[in-house]
Amino acid sequence: xxxxxxxxxxxxxxxxxxxxxxxxxxxxxxxxxxxxxxxxxxxxxxxxxxxxxxxxxxxxxxxxxxxxxxxxxxxxxxxxxxxxxxxxxxxxxxxxxxxxxxxxxxxxxx
Numbered sequence: 001x002x003x004x005x006x007x008x009x010x011x012x013x014x015x016x017x018x019x020x021x022x023x024x025x026x027x028x029x030x031x032x033x034x035x036x037x038x039x040x041x042x043x044x045x046x047x048x049x050x051x052x053x054x055x056x057x058x059x060x061x062x063x064x065x066x067x068x069x070x071x072x073x074x075x076x077x078x079x080x081x082x083x084x085x086x087x088x089x090x091x092x093x094x095x096x097x098x099x100x101x102x103x104x105x106x107x108x109x110x
Contacts, residue, residue, distance in 0.1 A: 008035050010058025014051045016042050021051040052109045059103035066096045 008025060012035055015022040020039050026032030038051045070092060 007058075008033075010062075012055040012058055014048075014055050016048075016051075018042075021047060023051060023055045049109065053107050056103055056107035059099075059106055063096070063100040063103040066099050070096050 010025075012023050012025060013027075013032070015024050015027070019041070020037050021042050022034050023036040023038075024032045024034050036054055038047050038054070040047060042048060042051075073092070
């Protein structure tokens with residue numbers, strides 16, 4: 001069984017043609033390789049949405065790990081001890097939120 005650290009690193013992109021949508025590490029001409037594909041006519045319902053969600057998987061995982069790290073950090077301890085939030089805490093929250101919003105936007109096709 002593969003460990004999570006063995007998956008193909010992102011970012012991943014969508015490459016669409018008339019028969020399917022490939023999920024790849026980059027354009028093939030630039031040395032990218034296929035990670036997965038969504039078979040069938042890309043114009044059929046949900047094909048592009050499924051491909052967008054698949055291609056955003058590395059960013060979604062990275063954002064989720066950032067949230068996990070944030071809430072396992074000193075910031076989480078400060079929440080339970082009612083320590084005042086510092087500028088550094090706020091900066092860390094903002095950075096994680098930006099990463100999460102970007103990953104969600106990619107999955108949503110925005």
